[in-house]
Amino acid sequence: MADNPQRPMATVRPLSPHMTIYRWPVTMMTSITHRITGIGLTVGAVILAWWLVCVSNGIDGGYGSFMALAATPVGELILFGVTWSLVYHFFSGIRHLAWDLGYGFDKTLAERNSMIIFAISVIGALALFATGWTGHGGYLQ
Amino acid sequence: MTTAQTPLHKVRGMGSSHSGTGHFWRERITALALIPLSLWFVYAMLGMVGASVVTPAQFFQHPWNGALMAAFISFSLYHAALGLQVVIEDYVHTAGNKIFSLLAIRGALLACWIVSIFAILRITVS
Numbered sequence: 423m424a425d426n427p428q429r430p431m432a433t434v435r436p437l438s439p440h441m442t443i444y445r446w447p448v449t450m451m452t453s454i455t456h457r458i459t460g461i462g463l464t465v466g467a468v469i470l471a472w473w474l475v476c477v478s479n480g481i482d483g484g485y486g487s488f489m490a491l492a493a494t495p496v497g498e499l500i501l502f503g504v505t506w507s508l509v510y511h512f513f514s515g516i517r518h519l520a521w522d523l524g525y526g527f528d529k530t531l532a533e534r535n536s537m538i539i540f541a542i543s544v545i546g547a548l549a550l551f552a553t554g555w556t557g558h559g560g561y562l563q
Numbered sequence: 564m565t566t567a568q569t570p571l572h573k574v575r576g577m578g579s580s581h582s583g584t585g586h587f588w589r590e591r592i593t594a595l596a597l598i599p600l601s602l603w604f605v606y607a608m609l610g611m612v613g614a615s616v617v618t619p620a621q622f623f624q625h626p627w628n629g630a631l632m633a634a635f636i637s638f639s640l641y642h643a644a645l646g647l648q649v650v651i652e653d654y655v656h657t658a659g660n661k662i663f664s665l666l667a668i669r670g671a672l673l674a675c676w677i678v679s680i681f682a683i684l685r686i687t688v689s
Contacts, residue, residue, distance in 0.1 A: 457650060464643045464672070470636070471675045474682035477619045480689060485616035512601055515594050522591060550609065559612030562622055 448536040455540075456514045459507035466504035505550055510543035586645060593642040600635040607632075623686045636679045640672045647672075 476485040491497050517535060520526050526535065553559050607628065611618050623629045647668050655661045 457646075460643070460646045461650070463639070464647060467636070467639050467643060467672075467679075468675055471679040471682070474632075474679050474686070477616060477623070478682040478685035478689070480620065481616055483616070508601065508605070512598070516598065519591065519594060550605065553609060554612040557613075559609045560614050560618075562607070562610030563614045563618045 448533050452514060452536045452539060456511060456518070459511040459514070462503060462507035463511055466507065469500070469504065502547060502551060506543055506547035509546040509550070510539065513539045513542055513546075586648070590642065590645045593638045593645070596638045597635075597642060600631065600638060603631055604635050620686055620689070623683060626687075629683055629687050633680055633683050636683075637676065640676045640679075644669055644672050 473488060476483060476488045479485065492501060517526065517539065526532060607622065611622065623632055648665060651661060651664045651668065655664050
């Protein structure tokens with residue numbers, strides 16, 4: 423690509439240090455986690471579509487094998503990841519909307535509620551799974 | 564005059580990003596709609612833990628639940644398309660790869676949407 427007219431002397435010019443050189447503040451961590459959980463939720467949407475197809479097939483239509491697969495350790499791990507992604511993206515997304523309205527840009531405040539969002543997302547996902555495991559889910563049956 | 568567009572309209576539509584604030588705004592509007600829809604979704608999913616296929620089938624046959632599920636899926640996938648577009652635009656810089664990635668993701672999400680909506684309708688009429 424040395425003859426690319428849009429990038430003359432691309433390797434010769436001095437470069438500003440890239441992000442790898444900086445210490446990672448917690449707000450950088452929440453930013454990339456928002457993105458990663460968004461990608462995780464897209465995977466979750468595909469799993470949801472798969473589940474809906476199984477439901478639409480009725481009895482003996484694959485719902486049982488879907489649930490059996492979901493109950494395996496790998497299945498549970500994936501579902502926990504999607505659940506945590508949903509809780510995280512939910513609260514982090516609300517903070518993004520607050521930022522869009524101009525609130526919460528103070529550095530110490532943003533760093534503190536970053537930690538709160540991380541804590542809430544883990545506790546919230548664990549609480550949702552605990553609700554299922556202890557038999558408090560399934561109230562729509 | 565070969566076009567009905569005013570110069571102002573052309574300028575507004577052809578900034579450095581080739582589009583206006585439409586993408587940003589749609590991402591926020593879908594996010595706002597997804598706040599109550601996500602709460603409803605968690606309520607619905609938690610209520611079906613350990614249930615047989617009969618529970619979700621009957622649940623989605625109720626018009627409100629079928630419609631809310633269709634809304635949740637639609638807003639989620641549209642929000643996902645807008646969000647993943649930004650991820651690709653940030654990390655994929657060659658024009659060919661970028662166009663291919665954007666088309667592949669939109670195609671996959673559209674397929675996911677069609678399958679989901681069809682499944683909900685199939686549950687509703689069965």
